[in-house]
Amino acid sequence: MRGRTIAAVGEFGFLEQLFRHLPAAGNTVVGPGHDCAVVQCGDQRFLLTIDALVEGTHFKRHWLSPRQLGHKSFLINASDVAAMGGQPRWCVVAVSAPPAYSVGNLLHLHTGIAQAARASGAGVVGGNLARAAELSITIALLAAAPRRLVTRGGARRGDRIYVTGTVGDAAAGLRLLRGARPRLSVRTRTHLLRRFRAPTPRLQAGALLVESGIASAMIDVSDGLVQDLGHICAASGVGAILRTADVPLSPAYRAARGTDGALALNGGEDYELLCTVPSRNVALLDTHRARLRCPITCIGEITASTDLRVVDARGRAVAVEHGGYDHFGRA
Ligand SMILES: [Mg+2]
Numbered sequence: 001m002r003g004r005t006i007a008a009v010g011e012f013g014f015l016e017q018l019f020r021h022l023p024a025a026g027n028t029v030v031g032p033g034h035d036c037a038v039v040q041c042g043d044q045r046f047l048l049t050i051d052a053l054v055e056g057t058h059f060k061r062h063w064l065s066p067r068q069l070g071h072k073s074f075l076i077n078a079s080d081v082a083a084m085g086g087q088p089r090w091c092v093v094a095v096s097a098p099p100a101y102s103v104g105n106l107l108h109l110h111t112g113i114a115q116a117a118r119a120s121g122a123g124v125v126g127g128n129l130a131r132a133a134e135l136s137i138t139i140a141l142l143a144a145a146p147r148r149l150v151t152r153g154g155a156r157r158g159d160r161i162y163v164t165g166t167v168g169d170a171a172a173g174l175r176l177l178r179g180a181r182p183r184l185s186v187r188t189r190t191h192l193l194r195r196f197r198a199p200t201p202r203l204q205a206g207a208l209l210v211e212s213g214i215a216s217a218m219i220d221v222s223d224g225l226v227q228d229l230g231h232i233c234a235a236s237g238v239g240a241i242l243r244t245a246d247v248p249l250s251p252a253y254r255a256a257r258g259t260d261g262a263l264a265l266n267g268g269e270d271y272e273l274l275c276t277v278p279s280r281n282v283a284l285l286d287t288h289r290a291r292l293r294c295p296i297t298c299i300g301e302i303t304a305s306t307d308l309r310v311v312d313a314r315g316r317a318v319a320v321e322h323g324g325y326d327h328f329g330r331a
Helices: 011-019 066-082 103-119 169-177 186-197 203-211 225-236 251-257 262-266 279-292
Strands: 028-030 037-041 044-054 087-097 123-131 136-144 160-164 217-220 239-243 273-277 296-303 308-311
Touching: 044 066, 066 087, 066 103, 066 136, 066 203, 066 217, 087 103, 087 203, 103 123, 103 136, 160 279, 169 186, 169 251, 169 262, 186 251, 203 217, 203 273, 203 279, 217 225, 225 239, 225 262, 225 273, 225 296, 225 308, 251 262, 273 279, 279 296
Parallel strands: 087 123, 239 308
Antiparallel strands: 028 037, 037 044, 044 136, 087 136, 160 273, 160 296, 217 273, 239 296
């Protein structure tokens, strides 16, 4: 392992190896491998998560204004907190920037972070600034944990699979930024770009799905719907059947991509919630729908086998091009 490159092992292959060697403290309630760690301090439980946006990997500078970039860098962390039903409280921010980056832009970037944090009920309490060849923003976020814990590992055979909002919009927006030139209305284009630049963390929905006891497992969709469902399956030791005909697509997505659902299945950066719901809780979910502040759609079911099957409206297997996003090129 040591002599091999990360590219050869893949992001998830490396993490699997790493997790075996991390020291666990006695007050760790949930360790690595979920959207947030859960730690116990006295009689309080907290969620802890960290994420980075790196120039050249996640964004090019002309794709987002500095304020939008700061905003998004906080929101992707808040989405991990939403996936475990928590409430953001404090964050620290590490920015690396080239020396030629302007002070004005750096201030706008921090304004974006502060605005997003404030809107989520969190404070910015420290950070670091370092010199680097590329711009990057790393945020660590501490959140109040809900009374009940829901991780990726609680899905059971027969559970229904639900996703909030619509998927694929951010990836379709990214295609536009990368230079795709489909004929689209201003409204469609604006919607897709906004979904890439300013995702909406589903904090209210996540908290409700956890606190009410509705969800058995949950993850936020950051790498792609199929891949993130695969993470739930792997952590829960189950399989799944995903019905493409039921995957919720926005009118803007349909305008840009027609019936091609590939970006909705694999595109990533949706920051919607993907959860499993035991069938006995489906009626309870229906009574709570209005309070979620977003639509939620059943897209499949958990199965006893350990494979993930993607099927069309007639039940025929759909070939999934690749399994979503892996930073080092392996799905
Ligand atoms: Mg996540």
